[in-house]
Amino acid sequence: MRQVGSALWPKLRALQVYGANTGVGKTIFSSILCRALQKRFPKTHYIKPISTGPQDEADDGHLSTLSQNIRAKCLYQFAEPVSPHIAARSSPEPVTDDSVLAALYAELSSYATGEDGNVIVETAGGVLSPSPSGSSQADLYRPLRLPVFLVGDHQLGGIGTTISAWESLHIRGYDVQSVGLFSESIYDNHSYLKDYFAERDVHTFSIPPPPKRNPDAVQDAQAMRQYYEQSSSLPNVTSFTERFIEGHDKRISDLKAMPAEADKAIWHPFMQHRERSKDTIVAMDSAYGDYFQTYSTQRDQQQTAGSTEPAVLKPAFDGSASWWTQGLGHGNPQLALTAAHAAGRYGHVMFAGAVHGPALTLAQTLINQMGNPKLSKVFYTDNGSTGMEVAVKMALRASAVRNGWSADDEVIILGLKNSYHGDTIGTMDCSEPSIYNKKVEWYSGRGHWLDFPQVKMRKGQWIVEAPEELEHEHEGFSQTRQFDSLDNVFDFEKRPQDAAFYREYCSGVVEGLKKQGKKLGALIMEPVILGAGGMMLADPLFQRCLVEAVRTSGLESKNTQDWNGMPVIFDEVFTGLYRLGRFSAASFLDVHPDIVVNAKLLTGGLLPLCTTTASEPIFETFLSDDKSDALLHGHSYTAHAVGCAVANQSLDTMMRMERKGDWKAFEESWTDPGHLSQLPAERKVGAWSMWSNAFIKAISQRSNVDYVFALGSVLAISLKDPAGASYASTAATGLRDKLFTGAAGEQWVIHSRVLGNVLYLMAAMTTRKETLEIIEEKVFTALE
C-alpha cells in the first residue's frame, strides 16, 4: 500500500536532512542537530530509513556518541556500501520506495504521542541519489514533505552543487528551512551561499569541521564527543533550532488560521457564501499524486485526543480531479521541470504575428492526433469559456457570411438541454435559461435546445432512456431500451432502427426551426458526456444523428473539409484528451466536427490553456483585404510558452501511456472480445472505464441510487431525491460529506463534488487500480 499522508503533528517536530552531495557531513550535522534539539525537548529521535555499508561504520563516531535519550533507528540496513537502488536488488525481502515510505511513516506516527519531541530523518547520499526503486531520494520522500535541512558542500565546487541541490528540492515542492555547512577558509563557500540564500529566504550558517581522525580509538571517540558537545551549543546551531521550532509551530498556526483568513479575503467561485464559514473551507497544505493534504477546522474540532497525537493534515483523494483538470498527478516533477524550462527559455513571448516552438508543436499535435481531417488551424486562449467564445464567433461569422445575414439578424445556435459551455456572457448565451444564468443581468439564451436520450445503468441493467419530448412526438417509440453492454450502446451498426428514428426526429426539429425563420448559426455539443449541466451520458447515436440532421445534405465524406448546413462545434473541454479514454471524444460518435475546443486535461492539471481548433473553410471566412473582417480576439498570454510546453509534455505522456497499454488492466472488466473484433480498426478500443464494471453494477443496485454510469475516468452516481433532480438538490451532499469525513481510523478520505443529485468521481490518468479499488469499497459502503 502506498503511503499518502504528509507528515505533520503538532508536538512532534520532524526535520529531514539532505546532503548537497555525499561526504558533506550529513550524519555529523544530523547528530549535532539531535543534540541541539534535545536541549529544547528531551524526547529526540533519529531515523536513518536506508543505510548502506556495514552497520558499525555508519554508526561509528556519530550515533554511538548520542546521549542515551536519543533513540536512533535504521529502518533498512544493507551491508553493501553501494547506492540503495543497487543494494535493494540483492536484498532477500523486496525493498521498494513504497515500503520504505510506509515504514518511515509508521515509525514517525509511533513517536507522535502528544508529548513535545523531535525527530531527525537522515537521507542517503545526495538529494537526487537513487532510491531503492530507482527513483531519487527527494522523490521517494516527497509525499511526506518534511521540512528540510540541507547540508551544503564546503569543498571546491561546493557552491554550485549546493545551489543545484537546493533547486532540485525546491522544484519538488519542499520547504528548505536552512542550509548548514562546514566552515572552510580557502573556498569560503559559506560567505557566498549565505548571501545567495538570504535573497531566497533561506537561512545559511556554518560550523567548524570535525577534528581530524585520531588513530587511537579512545582518543578519537573522546575528541568527537567533545566536538559534538561544543558544536551543539554553538550560537549558530542554537539559533537554528529555535528558528526550526518556531517555524514548525508557525506552519501549523498559519495552516489553522488559513480557513478564517480565506473567509475574509477570498470570493470563492460557484458558492453561496452564506453557506461558507471558516469551518467549511478546506485548507490545502500541498498535494501529491492523487491526494490533497488537507486541514479543516471542522475536522480538527471533531478529533478526540487519543494515546497518539492526531496528524494535522488529512490526505484526501482528489475526487473531482480538481474540477476535471487533473491528469498526471499533483506535484508531478516532470511537469514542474517542463514549466520551468519554458519559463527559463522564453518567459512569455507575445504571440501576435509570432510563433515559438511549444505553440507550434502543440498545434501540430492536436491537428494530427484528433483523427479529424477537417481540422487545420489552432487558436489559443486561456480557458474553456474563452475558447468557446472564440468557437462561437468563428461559427456564427461563417454562417452569417454564407447565408448573407446582416448585423440586425438574430442568429441563434442549436444545442442540447443541460449543456454548459462556460461562464462568460457569450458562452452562457449558448445554454438555455437555468439556475446558472437566470440572475445574470446580461444573459439572454440565444438558441434552441433539444432534450436527448441518456445512457444509464439502473439496477444492473444498461438502458437508454429517451425523454418525454421524443416519446410524445413519436407514439409507439419505446422510451426505454435495454442493452447487454455499454459497448453495444456505442456500436451504431447494431442500432439501425434507433438511428432511423433519431434522424427523422432531429431533421424534423431542424426543419421546423427553419420554417419558423430561425437563423441557426451553429450546432454546439459536448460529445458523449454533458459535464457541468449535470453529468449526463448522452446517447452517442442521438448526438451523431443530430449532426447528420444539421448537415443538411447528410453526413458528407470525411475528406471534405467544408462545412455543410451549419458549422458543428464540439466542446471537448471536459470530455477530450483521454478523460473518456480517448484522445478525441468525437471519435465515439465517429463524427468530424468543424471546430473543437480543448482545455482542462490539455495541461495535465497544472495551469490554464485552451485551444480552439478549426477547419480551413471556417478560417477562410475571415480572410479579406479588410482588417475588420479578421477575428479580432486575443488575450495577453495567448499561447504562453509555459502552458504550451506543459501541454506538449502532458499529451506526450498520455499518448505514451496509451501506446504502452497502461490502461489495459482497466479495460479488461469492460471488454467483450467477441464484439471488439467486429469493430473497425479506428474504433478497436470500445467503451471502458477506470471504474470497474462490477463496481458500477453493484452500486446501481443500492436502494438510494437512481442510476450510475462510468466512462474513461468518470463515474457518476445519481441519487434518488424525493425533492426531484435539480442543481439546488441536496441529495448527494450527504454522501459527499460522508466520504470526506471518512470512517474512524481511515488513512485517507475522499474529496468530491456534486452536481444536483449527482455525485461524480474522477481519477487522474495515472491513478493506480489498487487506489480505485479502495475507493470503490469506500463508496459502496457509504451508499449503504
Added chain:
Amino acid sequence: MRQVGSALWPKLRALQVYGANTGVGKTIFSSILCRALQKRFPKTHYIKPISTGPQDEADDGHLSTLSQNIRAKCLYQFAEPVSPHIAARSSPEPVTDDSVLAALYAELSSYATGEDGNVIVETAGGVLSPSPSGSSQADLYRPLRLPVFLVGDHQLGGIGTTISAWESLHIRGYDVQSVGLFSESIYDNHSYLKDYFAERDVHTFSIPPPPKRNPDAVQDAQAMRQYYEQSSSLPNVTSFTERFIEGHDKRISDLKAMPAEADKAIWHPFMQHRERSKDTIVAMDSAYGDYFQTYSTQRDQQQTAGSTEPAVLKPAFDGSASWWTQGLGHGNPQLALTAAHAAGRYGHVMFAGAVHGPALTLAQTLINQMGNPKLSKVFYTDNGSTGMEVAVKMALRASAVRNGWSADDEVIILGLKNSYHGDTIGTMDCSEPSIYNKKVEWYSGRGHWLDFPQVKMRKGQWIVEAPEELEHEHEGFSQTRQFDSLDNVFDFEKRPQDAAFYREYCSGVVEGLKKQGKKLGALIMEPVILGAGGMMLADPLFQRCLVEAVRTSGLESKNTQDWNGMPVIFDEVFTGLYRLGRFSAASFLDVHPDIVVNAKLLTGGLLPLCTTTASEPIFETFLSDDKSDALLHGHSYTAHAVGCAVANQSLDTMMRMERKGDWKAFEESWTDPGHLSQLPAERKVGAWSMWSNAFIKAISQRSNVDYVFALGSVLAISLKDPAGASYASTAATGLRDKLFTGAAGEQWVIHSRVLGNVLYLMAAMTTRKETLEIIEEKVFTALE
C-alpha cells in the same frame, strides 16, 4: 554594453561544456570533443572564457596536446586558483559578467567566417559556480544559450550531482544535448544516468578515464596523447559529434521552417491573415531579459553574404512588453523556480471551497497594497477579459438588487469612448461599437460612452485637449489648456476651475441619461490610460470628476465601504501594478473604486492570471439562503497555485524595487522638487516615466509626430496621418517596420506594436536606463 544576442551561426557549430561538479573531467572532455569534431570540420576552436590558476597548469596535458589546427584561447586568465568571483575582485582591470559575455560573443563572431567549423566553450567550475559578478556560470552565459554538453560526475554521489546540475541548466532554458562521463565500475553512475536521461531525451555516454599520471613527464605526455587520440575515435564519441552536428543543422532548419509551419497550423490573434505569410511571421527561438531572439525569413532573404557569416538570430527589444505583460524580464530564473516550486508543491488544487497559501497571500497583498479601504474580497479568473466579466456581473447585480430592477430591464453601463475591456462578448458589450466588435454577431453595445479630454505633449508643450463634445456643450470653454509639467496636470488642487466644469458636465450627462429612463448599472473605466482602444492618456481630473458625478451624493468619505449611485469598476488590467509607476493606477485619481481588476503585470510577464477585487457591500449583494443568488462563475484553473505563486514573487520583487528606489534615476528627469513637497504623503511620487522628459520633448517636435506622452514604462507616439486616425490606419506601421529592420550593422532591433496611428513602446520594470537611452536614440533617428 550588455551583450544581448543568442549565438547561432549556420556553419560555426558552437558547443558549451558544463561540468556537474569540479574535477569531473571538463577539460579532458573538451579536448577530446575538439579532436573528434576536428575530424569532421578541420577548423576547430577552443575557448576558455575564464581560467583561474596558473596558465600552464590549466593548459597542461590538455590544450598543449591539441593538434596545431585547434586554436585555443583563454579570454580572462586569473593567477589565483579560486572561484572567478573572488579572482575578479583582485583583478587590475574590472572584469564583469557583461565584459566576459561581450568578449566571448566577439570571439565567437570572429570565427563565423562562413566556413564550416566548430568551437568548444569550456565553463569554469560547476554549472552554478560563481561568475565574476557573483552570479552563476549558467546565468552568465544564458543570453547566448549555446547548446550544452554536460560532463557528468562519475564519482560516489555523482548520480545526484549530475541530475541536479542538469535540472539547474534545464530551468534556465538551456538545451542539454548530451551527458558524457568517465566510466567507473564500482558506482556505475553511467548505467543509471543513461536510463534516467533517455526518458528525458538526453543522450548519455561514457568513455574510459585517462591513464594515471606518470611521474616521468615525457611518458606522461605520451600516454595522455595516446589517450586523447584513442578517446576521440571511440564510437561513442564519434556518434556524439555526428548527433551534435545534425542537431545544430536541425535546429536551424526547424527554425527556418517555423514561420511556414505556423502559417499552416496557427490562427493568430488580432490579425487579418490575408496579410500573413511565412515572410511576416517572426519565429522566436527564445527570449532573455528585454530581448526576443528572432528569426524571420524576410530578414534572412535581405541579408547579404559578407566576409563574416550573418547570425541566424537577431535580438529584438520586446517593445510591446509582450502585450503589456512583461515586468521582470524574459527567462527570469527566479520566476521559473517559483513556478516550479508551486507546481511541485501543489500542481493545481481545485479552489471551490478551498484555499492554499499562494492564493491567500496574493489576495491579502492586493487588498492591503491597493491603498483602497473599500476593497475586501478577491475573485480569481484567468485573464483581463474574464476578470472584467466577473466585475460587470458583480456590479450589475448590486445595482439591480438595490434598484429593484427586474430581469426584463435593460441595464447599461457608463463608460468612456475608446475604452476596451476584453474580447469575450460580455466585456465587448461594455465598449461602444467599433472596428473590434462591429462584425461580431452577438455583440450589442450596452452602455453610454462619454468622450473625454486627453493629455498630450505637442511640440514640446503639455496640453489637455478637450473633445468637441465638451466644447459644444459649454460655450466659451477653452478646448486646449497648457501645462508646465505633467505633474501639474495631476495636481488637482491647482485646477479648481477645470474640476468645477468637469463636475457640472459629467453630472449633466448622468442626470440626462437618468431622465431618459436609462438604468445605469456601473461606471467602468481604465484609469489614466486607455490601452487597446488607442493608447490615450485621459485627463485624470476628468475621470475623477466623472466618479464624483456618478456617486450621486458626491465623493463620499474614504472610510465608507458602501457604494453610492452606482458601483465604480476600474479596469487596471493594463494600468495597474507599476505599469504607470504605481501599485494602483486609481491612486493617480485619488479615487477608491468599488471593484478593481488586475492582470498582465500581475504575474510579471510569465503566465495568465487575473483578480477581481471587490468591496464588502458588493460581495454581500450575493448573500442569501438561495444558491442561485450566488455569483455562479468559476474557471477550472481558478486561483491556480503556479500563477498565484508567480504573482506573489512578481509583486514582491516590484514592491522591493520601489522601496529600494530602483526607479529613482528615471524619476529625476521628471521631478519638480518644489512641487512634490506640496503633495500629500500618499502622493509623494509625482507622474514620471522610464522614458526621459527630454526625449519625449524632442520627438514631439518631429514633423511627422502629432503628439506624444509617457507615463511609467509607457511611451505613446501619435503620428500624423493624412487619412485620419483610426484602427485601420497604417501611419505608424512604417515606423514599426523601420525599427524592426534596424540600421545596417546594428546589434539589435526593436519589436513594437501599433494601434492605429499610435506606435507605443513599453519597457519591463527591470529594463536598464542605458538600454532605454539607446532606444530613444533609435526612435529619434527613425522619426526623421
